[in-house]
Structures are given as structure tokens and as C-alpha cells.
Amino acid sequence: MKLNLHLISLFLLGLFSLSTVHAQYDYMSIVGDATSAGWAANGLQLDQNGQIFTYRGELKAGSFKFHAFNGDFCEGEWINATEDGQALTATDYIVTTGCEGPDNKWSVTTPGSYSITIDLDASTIQIIELDYYPNLSLVGDATPGAWSLDLASDMQVDELNPALFTWTGDLVAGSFKIATIKTFDDGWDWIMPLTQGQDLGLTNYQVTLSGSGTDNTWIIDAADAGKYDIRVDLESETIAISKSAATKIPNFDASNVQVWFNETNGQLTVDMNDQTEGNVTVYSSTGSLITQAKGMGTIVLDASA
Structure with missing residues (x-):
């Protein structure tokens, strides 16, 4: 009888130990119609630092969850909300396997810029709405990457001022505008001039949803091609486009x-x-x-x- 009791105790101890082991992953992506990737199973890959995964970018009205496997929907594990439509302020989540569910998702009702941090060791998620776009990229045939989003010219955010972005590089004859997220799909913000071919010396701009019918660009004439400094101040809503000091x-x-x-x-x-x-x-x-x-x-x- 004593032997049996010891075996039961060890078995229960083993179950308790297993339940306290945190999930460990080497991949994580955000998936859902609130993201620019939509419901593609591989979604948008998050940045990783140990067992902390982060996403900083735009989200529009819709829902999302996280895939811990770079594969189809019924492969690998998912990080889901504890209940469907869970508030973005909640810090807990559940782990589900494949298509077994429950398929709970977080819901975005206010489109905007967000920072998401998943700490697997602490089993927590933190979702914060940001004051400014966290990413800006120059896109257009006047830029080094032309109209390829994969080759877009990323602007650098100031370490002390999250509203200030700068870029220095060569612009050739052509046009460009500024993406807040790398997609040409409808419903995402773009920074563009008030009118087509607006004078480069003017400092005002507008933020327009893609697919809204307005698609203005700044234009670089062949005679004005060269190295440029571009500075966007999201707080004052101004842009400065000027020839770089490196341009002779x-x-x-x-x-x-x-x-x-x-x-x-x-x-x-x-x-x-x-x-x-x-x-x-x-x-x-x-x-x-x-x-x-x-x-x-x-x-x-x-x-x-």
C-alpha cells in the first residue's frame, strides 16, 4: 500500500511540474484581418529577443491572433486570447494546438499604431497604442527601391523623439510617397503631398487611406536628381525635403x-x-x-x- 501511495504522489508531482513549464518558440507571427497580411497562416513575423516577441506597426479594425509555427493553420501552436474579443488591455493568453481551438482572437476597434510584447517566460502579453507611426518608408521610382515594398527605403526614427524620422540618400528622376506600413492594399495610411508634384520646398503633407482615390506623389525632375535629406515631423505634421550637403x-x-x-x-x-x-x-x-x-x-x- 505504501508503494502505491508513493507512486501516486510522484505521478501527481510530475503533472504539476509539466503544467508550470512555459512554452518555448523560435518563431512567432501575427495573423488576422487587423494586419496588413490578412488571414495568411504565416502572417507578419515578430521580432525576437530570447523568449520575448515584439510587433510595432499599424493595425486597423478587425481581429488577430499569433501563430507560433511557420506553416498551415492546423500546424503548430497558436497564442489566442483567453476569450473571444478580449480587451487589448488584458495581459493573459492561452496556448492552443493546430485547429483544435478555442479560436479566440483579440479585436481592434480603434485603428492606429500599436506596440505588442509577448513574454513567454512570464506568460504575459502587453498591447499599447502608440502616439505616432513606428515605421515610415519611402516608396517610388525616384527611390533606390523603386515601387518594390521589399526594397523600400526605411526612414530612421530619432532615438529621443519618436515623432521625428529622417532619411538621406539618392533620388533620381521620378516620384515617391511615404508608406506607414508595407502594403498597397486598401485601407492603410500613406503620407503624400497635398497636390500632385507639390513644390519640394513646401512643408505640408496629408495622410490618406490607400484606395480612397487620392494618390499624390512628390516629383524629382531629372535636373534635380541627387542626394537628399528628408525629415518628417509627425508631431508638427511637417516634411522637409532638401538637397544634402553631400550634393555638389x-x-x-x-x-x-x-x-x-x-x-x-x-x-x-x-x-x-x-x-x-x-x-x-x-x-x-x-x-x-x-x-x-x-x-x-x-x-x-x-x-x-
Whole structure:
């Protein structure tokens, strides 16, 4: 009798130990009609750091779940919500196998930018809505990757200012716009000029849903091809497009340029001594665009902001 009791105790101990072992994966993707990948079984792959998986990107109205296997729907395991339509603020989840279910999903009612972190060791999920797009990419035949989303020119987000994105590179004759997520499907935000071929010196832009009928682009003429600096400030909703300092300007002598700032009225005067037409862009100490002007000879700007 004692032997039997010991065996039962060991068996129960084994069951308890198994139940406390956390799932371990080397792959995770987000799947659902709230994502740009839709209901493709392999979805959008998450970034991995040990057993922590993260996604930062756009989600639109719809639902999603996570696939822990790069294969068909009934293969591998899934991370599901504990109940269907679970609130995004909840931190718990369940693990299901293949198509066995329950097929609970998280629901997005407010389209926007989100950060999702799955910590397998802690068995938690954290879903946070972000203030700004976490990713911006230049797309168009004026860019190095042309109209390929796989080769899109990703902008760099400032480490201290999540609203500020920059890119420096070569632009050729053609056009471009800015993607907030890499898809041409309808219903996703694009950053584009207010009008087709808008002057590169203008700083305003609009955010438009793909498929809405508006598809404006900035245009680079053959004579203006070269290396450019592009800066997008999502907080002030401005864009600055200017020739990079690395682009040579024929017969331009920087030593002849004079700059004055009038502290009384906030005016900045740039005298280029009639050398050539140029762009003058003024930024604050935090990198935000203050003002920009294009002209020849003497340019006067209001830099009082």
C-alpha cells in the first residue's frame, strides 16, 4: 500500500511540474484581418529577443491572433486570447494546438499604431497604442527601391523623439510617397503631398487611406536628381525635403554665404551673394522644423518660433 501511495504522489508531482513549464518558440507571427497580411497562416513575423516577441506597426479594425509555427493553420501552436474579443488591455493568453481551438482572437476597434510584447517566460502579453507611426518608408521610382515594398527605403526614427524620422540618400528622376506600413492594399495610411508634384520646398503633407482615390506623389525632375535629406515631423505634421550637403552645387562657394539673426524680430537673413538658387531650412535644438524657404541671393525667414 505504501508503494502505491508513493507512486501516486510522484505521478501527481510530475503533472504539476509539466503544467508550470512555459512554452518555448523560435518563431512567432501575427495573423488576422487587423494586419496588413490578412488571414495568411504565416502572417507578419515578430521580432525576437530570447523568449520575448515584439510587433510595432499599424493595425486597423478587425481581429488577430499569433501563430507560433511557420506553416498551415492546423500546424503548430497558436497564442489566442483567453476569450473571444478580449480587451487589448488584458495581459493573459492561452496556448492552443493546430485547429483544435478555442479560436479566440483579440479585436481592434480603434485603428492606429500599436506596440505588442509577448513574454513567454512570464506568460504575459502587453498591447499599447502608440502616439505616432513606428515605421515610415519611402516608396517610388525616384527611390533606390523603386515601387518594390521589399526594397523600400526605411526612414530612421530619432532615438529621443519618436515623432521625428529622417532619411538621406539618392533620388533620381521620378516620384515617391511615404508608406506607414508595407502594403498597397486598401485601407492603410500613406503620407503624400497635398497636390500632385507639390513644390519640394513646401512643408505640408496629408495622410490618406490607400484606395480612397487620392494618390499624390512628390516629383524629382531629372535636373534635380541627387542626394537628399528628408525629415518628417509627425508631431508638427511637417516634411522637409532638401538637397544634402553631400550634393555638389556647381560654382557654389560656401565661404561667400553670410547669415544674420535679428533677435528683436526673429528674422534670419541668409545672403548667398547671388551665387545660385537654394533651400534654407531651420531646425530647433530638438530637431523640429521651424521654417524653410527657397530663393536666390538674399533669403529672409521668420525664425521666431
